[in-house]
Amino acid sequence: MAETTRAQRFFEMKRQGKPIVMLTAYDAPTAAAEWQAGVDILLVGDSVGTNILGYASEREVTLNDICHHTRAVRRGAPEAFILSDLPYKTYETPEAALTHARSLVEAGADMVKFEGARPAIVEALVAAKIDVCCHIGLEPQHHEDKRVKGRSAADAAALIDAALALDKAGMSMLILELVPEEVAGKITSRVTAPSIGIGAGRKTDGQVLVVTDLLGTTGNNFRHNKRYAEAGILQDNAYRTYVEDVRRGAFPAEANLFHMSEEELAIFMSEAT
Known part of the structure; x- marks a missing residue:
């Protein structure tokens, strides 16, 4: 983890057993409302593509898209902790990841996120004093098959190995998407960084949902989601x-x-x- 950053708060929350609340935000009014409600982390995710921009896939989201929405979220919630996604194909090398991560930081992100077990990218970003959230399990940018990952003992062990390697490299946070609760719990207990689950059960250090899923503003609903409103109706x-x-x-x-x-x-x- 980069030295003396705002992310230190979440390590302390993990130590204290205080759940971390994360929710996606894509615009200023939503960001302001989430921040006032007490959401700990506002995620400008690549889910903006399929939920807001009308794209067919997260892969269509560009760096300019994420920067644009990060700026909007920062304007709506100036004091919030903002996590922004590095889009598909913007972190193929540590050098590319660093260049594009700096763009997100300039747009207002406190931390950047990328998918997959790529410790070298974590090391490069941390060396540049940029906090990193990693993302394993289901990787929406890379996995065509949107299903639970880590159901077999071998696949679960591979996820644990990936999490430990990323933790050793210095990640500040880890998102676990669509993995069995048992696997998420084991990873959470073994890594230093706080874990955030989406479809990963009750044993992570925090939870994240997509705001349009939570509000019911789209026709989609998922087993891992809970609709807290029917705003679409x-x-x-x-x-x-x-x-x-x-x-x-x-x-x-x-x-x-x-x-x-x-x-x-x-x-x-x-x-x-």
Whole structure:
């Protein structure tokens, strides 16, 4: 871990057994609301591609996309801790990872994240005093098959080996996605860095969800997710009601209007004719 960074707080939370709360954020209003609600880490994830930008895959997300949304999140929550994803193919070498990570930091990220067991990239970023979150298990940028990873003993052992290598390299955090609870618990107990689970059970040091999944604003739902609202239904109803009101002349109403004073109106009408 880079020296004396804001990430130190999460190591302390792990030691104290205090759960870490992470949630994706892609825009300023959402970031402000999440921060005020007490979310510990705002994740500008590559999930912005499929949930906000209309891309078919996380692989289409560009560095400019993540920088753009990181800036928006930083404007909405100036004091928040922000974690931003390095997009697909932007960290093929330590040199490339460092160049692109610096762009994310300049955009407002406190920490950057990449997928896979690549200790050399962790070492390069940490040497440049950039905090790193690693991501193993299901890797959305690299795995076509969106299924649970580490179900077999051999695959679970490989995940543990990867986590230990990344921890030794100096990562500041580890996301475990779609892995059995038993495996996530074993990894959490063996690494120094705090772990964050998504579909990884109850034994990680924290949890993360995608905000659009949590709110129910898309049609997708997943076993690992819990919908805390049905905002999509509320939005649909609001849109339909607005259309109906405009078409029947109910909007705008008197309460939505602005008028000239009688004196100015008289002058205007006389000059207009």
